[in-house]
Structure formats: C-alpha cells, structure tokens
Amino acid sequence: NTVVTICKLIPIFVFMVVVVVSFKAGVFTSDFWGNLAANVSHGVKPSDVWTQMSGTITNIMWVFVGIEGASIISKQAKSTKEAGRATIWGLVVLSIIYIWASILPYGVLPQGVIADMSAKGTDGTTMAAIMESAVGPWAYWLVTVGVIISVLGSWLSWTILPAETTALMANSEHTLTK
Numbered sequence: 001n002t003v004v005t006i007c008k009l010i011p012i013f014v015f016m017v018v019v020v021v022s023f024k025a026g027v028f029t030s031d032f033w034g035n036l037a038a039n040v041s042h043g044v045k046p047s048d049v050w051t052q053m054s055g056t057i058t059n060i061m062w063v064f065v066g067i068e069g070a071s072i073i074s075k076q077a078k079s080t081k082e083a084g085r086a087t088i089w090g091l092v093v094l095s096i097i098y099i100w101a102s103i104l105p106y107g108v109l110p111q112g113v114i115a116d117m118s119a120k121g122t123d124g125t126t127m128a129a130i131m132e133s134a135v136g137p138w139a140y141w142l143v144t145v146g147v148i149i150s151v152l153g154s155w156l157s158w159t160i161l162p163a164e165t166t167a168l169m170a171n172s173e174h175t176l177t178k
Contacts, residue, residue, distance in 0.1 A: 004153030011146030012097060014139070015127055019104040022134045028107035105130050 077083035105114055108130060117129040125147055131139035 001153065001156070004149055004156070007149040008146055008153065011127075011143045012101065014142060015131055016097070016100060016104070018131060018134050018139065019101075019108050023104060023107035025107065027110060030110065101127070108134055 105126075113133075114126060114130065117126045125143060128140045128143035128147070131143050
C-alpha cells in the first residue's frame, strides 16, 4: 500500500506544481460573473443537478476508498489511537488535494477547453490532458501510469477489505462465544 500510495502521489504532486506554476489569474476569472449570471438567469433543471450530484458522489467514493480501507484495517495497527489520527490527517490532506486539483486547472485552461477534454473520454483522464497541454506528452504518460497504479492499488484494497471484515466478524463471534 505504501508503494502504491507513493506512485499515486507523484503524478498528483507534479500536477499540482504544474498547475500552480502555469496558473493565470486572467484565465481563472475570465467570464466568471458572466457564467454565474447565465446559469442563474436560464435556470438549472433538477435533472442537471441530480446528474452532477451522482457524478460527484461516484468520484468521492472512488477517491476516499483508501480512507475506508485504513479505518477497517486499523485494528492491525500498533495503536488504534495513531491509526485514527492518521485516518483523520489522511482525510484532511486528501480533501485539500482534491479541492486544489479540482479548482486550479481552471486557471491553466478555459472552462470550455477542460469540458471538451472531459467530454472526449478517449484521451485518458482530464488531468493527463491538462498536463499534456501544459508541459508536453511525457506528463500525459506520467499521469496515465499513476492512474493504472491507482486502479491496481484500489483493486488490492477492495480485495483486502472483504477478507478483513470477515476476519473481524469471525474474531468478534469467537470472542462472544468464550
């Protein structure tokens, strides 16, 4: 898990550095109030809100799977107090990274360009496409490899979680029968 986490964080850290260095306030604020006014005046359909909410919930579940895994296997830690503290810190740091990685790209490329990248879907992740447009094709592959490692790490976590919860239930049942 440590190796997977490091391999996941390297592309994210590089992405954060690239978007901070490439950030342009003019791009970030261009038509900010115009977009807000257009959205308010045209109204938003409830189905649009539901689509956005369900997509966001799906992303949050994917992003926070490591927190779930950490809390479930925390019983194996030397100190459950330290495991709890590490889980809280992980949640805080992950939330900050997630918020920054979601907002800062709008200072690198206009919203329409990012939306087009996201809509294509065949070009890999939007993060990889933003990186490629900012610094070149090597960054695209760095993020793509990071995503592959992340998926494999999540697969490992999802394999461990059922085994661990089953073991916890068995140990709990064994303790109750004593």
